[in-house]
Amino acid sequence: MTQTERNESTTTGKELILAVETSCDETSVAVVRDGTEILANVVSSQIDTHKRYGGVVPEIASRKHVESVTLMLEEAVRAAGIRLSDLSAIAVTQGPGLVGALLVGVVAAKTLACALQIPLIGVHHIAGHIYANRLVHRLDYPLVALVVSGGHTELVHVPAPGVFRIIGQTRDDAAGEAYDKVARAMGLPYPGGPHVDRLALEADEAVPMPRAWLEPESYDFSFSGLKSAVLAAINQAKMRGDVLHPASLSKGFQDSVVDVLVEKAIRASKAYGAKQLLLAGGVAANKGLREALAARCEQEKLALLVPPLSLCTDNAAMIAAAAFLKWEAGELSELDLKAEPVLSLEEWSVKQPVDGTV
Template identity: 45%
Template sequence: MIVLGLETSCDETAAAVVDETRHVRAQRLLSQHDAHRPYGGVVPEIAARAHLDHLDRLVAETLEAAGVALADLDGVAATGGPGLIGGVIVGVMTAKALALATGVPFVAVNHLEAHALTARLTDAVAFPYLLLLVSGGHCQLLEVRGVGAYRRLGTTIDDAAGECFDKTAKMMGLGHPGGPALERAAVGGDPARFALPRPLRGRPGCDFSFSGLKTATRQVLDGLPPGPLSDRDLADLAAGVQGAVADVLVDRTGRAMTRLAADAAAGAAPTLVVAGGVAANRTLRAALGGLCADRGWRLVAPPPALCTDNAAMVAWAGLERLRLGLTDPLEFKPRPRWPLDPDAPKRAFAGVKA
């Protein structure tokens, strides 16, 4: 089985071909960082136009690199949401056209499910497992029971971890994208120098909150001498923000582990999967590695290139759904909001994040 996947939910235009042996035959990705950098964040209209300008070319290049013709495909998958709706529409309409022209099934993939299933592409992780999904728009803990079967244990009640990284990086003048810039700036910094809060740490439940950390970072900056930040101030504050986020994620994930421990199969080491763009952060990976070592859990973190938005994860999620006979009609409507657990209680600001 061979599937073409398309990803256009934010500011990455991507195409990939994946087969059922978990082989990524080819993939192409065009980053739009340079186009959005002058604005300090992603501009939806610019993103959608860039997808429209480049997606057809990337599809052609990917198929050629994979040595696959359209007639060889068993399905075409595209991110159907959640995401910036203009970009999602570009990917969905392109996938529908290819599916119609070739007579193969169309699969609309939930972008969050694509992240959730990436560990099965890279490490053949068996169900069930605990997922920590952390990115610019999403921060949640989910029990992954199977394809299309998710139970949400916790979610952000305000801002996601990745958004916190991006906004604090912008406050410090580190530019866009903020997460990687903050991680680079934090190298050699003292994370204990500034007294930053750990929102909700030690509280019952598995929900997250990062808006207070952003506010505290602003207050620290306002309290420093006027003028450009020194290299030491920048490194220490970046390390402090990064450390605070890691501490909160470890605390909330540990609580989710406790909830699921009683359900673990006898004799099997339970698995924690960390996915999403923030999962590429080395400090976070190290902190979660320590947590798993203490609890006797297995940690699976896909390679950084497959943590950030990419089409290989979309193609794989499409392939997983296709194997189960789960396809979508050409009447499918792109979705700006699409929770993995539709039965989970609503949360403030949880439209995309839920």
């Protein structure tokens, strides 16, 4: 398909992108029209499989993707009510993620694109999380995105559609990773983040915990010290024979995480003249974080965009939404596309951004 044909297809509103997401432990396939309308978004979760190990086992995750990806492809096409011949392009998460898991999705997407003789679009996983918001909200640039997940905690300046500039990131543990480690130390089931969030909201008081603000002008994050402080509190209580209530400990931990995330996100939004602050990533489902950020944004008169819970965790619809940016710019991938577990978000940025508000 030529660039002229792509432009005509976009104008007539017939753009259908099928996307595949296999970066970690969810196998997902979606069909999205024009980058915003979800026709199908099916997800096969592996939580029950990995729960017995207390975390994701990469080799097992890869095998589960192999078992599920074809079924998910068939289900997505059926749910969308389309034919494969209706598709304009195939998108797939290229990275970052677990290399074995990524490979399953990449091979499946390349095979389908080759068989149908339609374009392939490799997508950055974090770009997908950010543009999950585009599936339910109108975006107004420039904006700042707070990405919070199990593997990432970043502040991203987005001056134009598909252009990403990382202005802050974690120097050690990601927030979601810290949640899971703290939950494990407290004896809570995997995945631990939702349990810590629930307990924190139930607590009447909090065990005091430190805040890692780092340098005065820094937008970076650090949660390893906080995690160590929680473990120290647990160990000290055991040695003294004291009872440390899980809810109070959860609240102390969550208050510390949320305070730093909210304050730095607001400060970055002001500094970069953001018209909107976007929340993205799996930890965007955290009720404590959503409520605190909403209250602060209302106070600052800053528009806050948060995706629904179904679009916070890994899913293929968000990958299709980000892929549409590349489609509009005519930046397609070759069939020798490789899975890249440490793919750079800034390097993935659209080279010729589309002007305007989307």
